[in-house]
């Protein structure tokens with residue numbers, strides 16, 4: 001069983017905690033946040049502070065840390081987990097470039113995976129869309145994203161899909177209506193057929209499923225910095241490798 005510490009217990013972190021707690025591959029040992037709020041009393045909770053965190057880690061050892069807090073937090077706990085060989089899964093959406101470099105540097109000593117899009121479904125959609133784009137570069141591509149009425153900006157995930165498919169952001173259509181949690185659709189227009197790849201987010205627990213997937217894969221690797229793509233691709237290679245018939249068999 002993998003012992004896990006969770007950093008961040010906000011909207012996403014609370015949902016992730018529920019998923020990790022319910023997954024028998026993991027033991028959720030503690031939660032660290034900015035405040036000292038009690039939260040779920042069943043799990044020890046601490047305030048994340050540079051002065052006290054190393055001693056907390058020694059009293060509450062874990063194999064891995066999952067971060068759903070903010071971009072600053074890794075500067076508080078980074079060296080403490082590096083020294084103890086603790087694996088890191090970071091879901092922080094946006095790091096400044098210097099912090100991103102620091103996290104990559106942690107990969108020299110520990111296993112690290114950092115992804116701004118941690119749901120398994122979106123990562124699979126991006127992978128499948130990239131494959132189709134490569135196979136059929138002549139097909140038209142449009143990206144449709146739908147979210148709740150008050151979401152102001154264009155979805156970062158939709159922009160990421162556009163970047164991965166090498167299409168202009170102008171190919172993204174955004175709809176804002178009601179309470180839609182998150183809908184992403186990539187539409188490939190062929191001359192005589194249409195392919196639609198669709199992902200719908202239902203609940204924030206999907207972030208937990210994604211983090212659990214990443215962590216379960218990451219612990220199979222030696223220390224290093226990994227992307228979600230690499231973990232997913234290696235697994236897909238292993239799964240389909242034996243089905244592939246060599247071209248000159």
Ligand SMILES: NC(=O)c1ccc[n+]([C@@H]2O[C@H](COP(=O)([O-])OP(=O)(O)OC[C@H]3O[C@@H](n4cnc5c(N)ncnc54)[C@H](OP(=O)(O)O)[C@@H]3O)[C@@H](O)[C@H]2O)c1
Nearest residue numbers: 008009010011012033034035048069070091093116117118
């Ligand atoms: N990769 C993905 O797919 C994905 C998905 C969802 C969210 N996220 C990212 O996850 C992060 C949290 O999102 P959210 O919506 O849950 O935000 P949120 O509701 O504002 O919660 C943030 C949590 O992090 C804690 N926190 C903030 N700064 C901290 C610090 N310096 N040290 C320790 N704890 C700190 C807060 O502590 P208090 O409770 O004490 O205030 C709170 O528990 C964001 O970066 C978001 O972009 C990523």
